[in-house]
Amino acid sequence: MATHRPLFPEGRGALRSVAPGPEASxxxxxxxxxxxxxxxxxxxxxxxxxxxxxxxxxxxxxxxxxxxxxxxxxxxxxxxxxxxxxxxxxxxxxxxxxxxxxxxxxxxxxxxxxxxxxxxxxxxxxxxxxxxxxxxxxxxxxxxxxxxxxxxxxxxxxxxxxxxxxxxxxxxxxxxxxxxxxxxxxxxxxxxxxxxxxxxxxxxxxxxxxxxxxxxxxxxxxWQGATTATLGFGAITYGLIGLGETDGSLLPALAAIVVGLALIAAFVAIERRAVNPVMPPSLFRSRVFTGGNIVTVLLYGALSGSLFLLPFDLLVMRGMSVADAGLAFLPLGLIIGFLSRPMGALADRHGPRLFLTVGPLLVAAACAGLALGLANFWIGVLVPLLVLSLGMAIVVSPLTTAVMNAAEEGKSGAASGVNNAASRLTGVIAVAVVGALASLVYRTTAPDGAPRFGLLPAVDDALRAGAEAAFLNGYRTGMIMVAAWALLAAVAGWISLPAGTPAEPDSTNEA
The missing domain is CATH 1.20.1250.20 (MFS general substrate transporter like domains)
Known part of the structure; x- marks a missing residue:
């Protein structure tokens, strides 16, 4: 990556770069x-x-x-x-x-x-x-x-x-x-x-x-690219949200997704010709940047899908109250909160590859453990949830840092937008896909007379119809799918980053 030393490394009056290079800190x-x-x-x-x-x-x-x-x-x-x-x-x-x-x-x-x-x-x-x-x-x-x-x-x-x-x-x-x-x-x-x-x-x-x-x-x-991207991602988001609604036909939602995909294809074509693209295609020439965003899509898809499914196990199969189920998720944020900073510092020194491999592997193991649906809460839920929290804590900061460091100088905003869009839209996609799969498995295994409408049936309806086993089958199938996504994220993390690549000192930024 080309670097440019500023004439004045500190202070608000510092020059951004030696022209025509990009800005420096x-x-x-x-x-x-x-x-x-x-x-x-x-x-x-x-x-x-x-x-x-x-x-x-x-x-x-x-x-x-x-x-x-x-x-x-x-x-x-x-x-x-x-x-x-x-x-x-x-x-x-x-x-x-x-x-x-x-x-x-x-x-x-x-x-x-x-x-x-x-x-x-x-x-x-x-x-x-x-x-x-x-x-x-x-x-x-x-x-x-x-x-x-x-x-x-x-x-x-x-x-x-x-x-x-x-x-x-x-x-x-x-x-x-x-x-x-x-x-x-x-x-x-x-x-x-x-x-x-x-x-x-x-x-x-x-x-x-x-x-x-x-x-x-x-x-x-x-503005042409910005408008096309907004309409395209908006249509896809609208369609994915519509898939989760149970009060109408799915046809409008599917049509919105198709229109959105067509607009995104047009957006990519526009960006290749644009003088100042809002999403520079050159960002994706970096294997680390592209691989890091693939890890983001797979890993955050697994996280969103698992957190969508887990409450069904807690509320339906285990009969927990909403308040107790909410407290069960508290360790996730706390563990990530306490460990993200030291993990980011370690990745600065040793490179992100190991973190982007071990973290998703732990998430995959946790989702597989949740899929077992063991009756004991401490072993069947709490231990896998703690492992999932540890896996995310290991990977969150190194993943974001690797993606941002891999971006061209001057393109950090676009790089952040791509990575944030990847994680946010993936969450909506994951809930729609995992919900649809769980619903399909439920409907094909539920006994006669069980409710067969919507993305997932109301939990009380499923229990009244004697469809507990079918409901659990759908839950387990969805968890297995998200475990597979996390496993693929680990493979992508290992492949996309070369061994031993800590963040290199940047001559444009004096400490």
């Missing part, structure tokens, strides 16, 4: 902790809202007198825009300015949060949630892009590990803390809580985060 050492704090706070808002709102759904439904279809779109409107715009948000940061797009994303997310908190009707709440999704799609990719632009390679893994750890901790602690506040006050507090967090993030960004962009990019913004 210009962040003073003393400002880096504040850069990290700003990116953690801003991205945590998006991650918390992805979990806290889920537990607030019953309260919101009662408060706004909404039906279940409305509540599906309170959740899905956010996911739709997040999936549609994530790639575009990352690319625009490189082109327009990462700090600028980051701030725009925070402001949009905050304004939309206020609109959510004040929404008098469910329709206005859905519209505001769509606004939150737009803001999150702009700010989340810039979080990693700003870390990459302002931290040298030799310490970047530790910084990304800290970001991942904080994100995991807030995601894990969001539901119990948010649930307590909602019970004590109102569901609207789930949105009001974003205001003080946003205010601190905006202040830190203005005070300590320098602007950075791809200084080699000249000419107009690739």
């Amino acid at each position: 210009a962040c003073p050492r003393a400002s880096r902790p504040f850069v990290l704090a700003a990116t953690i706070l801003a991205s945590s808002m998006a991650f918390i809202d992805g979990t806290v709102v889920n537990i607030a759904v019953p309260t919101i439904q009662r408060g706004l007198n909404a039906d279940i279809a409305d509540m599906q779109w309170v959740l899905n409107g956010y996911l739709l825009m997040l999936g549609a715009l994530m790639l575009v948000g990352g690319g625009l940061g490189d082109r327009v300015g990462r700090r600028r797009i980051f701030l725009i994303g925070i402001v949009l997310f905050t304004v939309a949060s206020v609109a959510c908190a004040l929404a008098p009707t469910v329709d206005l709440l859905i519209a505001a949630r769509i606004g939150q999704g737009i803001g999150a799609a702009l700010l989340v990719p810039q979080s990693l892009a700003l870390i990459t632009a302002n931290f040298p390679k030799e310490s970047r893994g530790r910084a990304i590990g800290t970001w991942a750890a904080a994100s995991a901790m807030t995601t894990a602690l969001g539901p119990p803390i948010g649930g307590l506040l909602i019970d004590l006050l109102s569901w609207r507090v789930a949105f009001w809580i974003n205001l003080p967090i946003a205010a601190i993030a905006i202040w830190l960004t203005y005070r300590h985060v320098p602007e950075s962009r791809d200084e080699t990019a000249h000419g107009p913004v690739d």
Whole structure:
């Protein structure tokens, strides 16, 4: 990778690069902790809202007198825009300015949060949630892009590990803390809580985060590619969400997916000709970048699929309460939170290959253990869940660091957008595929008279019809599938990274 030494390695006045090369980090050492704090706070808002709102759904439904279809779109409107715009948000940061797009994303997310908190009707709440999704799609990719632009390679893994750890901790602690506040006050507090967090993030960004962009990019913004990507990913996300809804025909959902795939094919063709593509095709010339994103797709697919299926075992076969089932997942976020930073530091020194192989192997073993459905909770659920948590903790930070370090200098926003889009859209795809497979197995093995509609039958209906064995068959088949995905992720991690490739010191970034 070509490097360019800045004339002034520290300070806001530092030159970004020796023309015509891309930008180099210009962040003073003393400002880096504040850069990290700003990116953690801003991205945590998006991650918390992805979990806290889920537990607030019953309260919101009662408060706004909404039906279940409305509540599906309170959740899905956010996911739709997040999936549609994530790639575009990352690319625009490189082109327009990462700090600028980051701030725009925070402001949009905050304004939309206020609109959510004040929404008098469910329709206005859905519209505001769509606004939150737009803001999150702009700010989340810039979080990693700003870390990459302002931290040298030799310490970047530790910084990304800290970001991942904080994100995991807030995601894990969001539901119990948010649930307590909602019970004590109102569901609207789930949105009001974003205001003080946003205010601190905006202040830190203005005070300590320098602007950075791809200084080699000249000419107009690739609006044709950005629009095509947004429509394509939006159509695919809409279709995948539609597959999970049980109140209508699947034909519109399938049609949306087909249209979305056609638009993505058109987007790829546009990017090959664009002067300043929002997703530079040159990123995929790197075996590490391409392989890292393949690992992301397979591994996060396995994670999303397993976390979708596991509650069925906890609630149906084991008869746990919703609160107890929620507590069973708490170790996942805590273990990732405590171990991501040290794992990132180790990967900086020893290279990510071993981490990208061992982590997915542990996830595969955990999913296989869950598929056994052993009656003893401690052995059948808790031990596999702890192994899964350890596997994800080992791989999350090294994987993200490897992908970001493999990107061309100046393309960190696009690289972050690609990687975030891969993990987010994969989650929607995995739930649709695993749910469809579990449903198919259930329907083909269920006794006569058992319910045979929807992606998965209602759990009470399955039990009343004496279809427990069929329900468990579907659960186990889905878990075996996600275990296979995690195993393939381990193979991809081993193949895509050469042995012993720690992050090389970057001459453009003085520690």
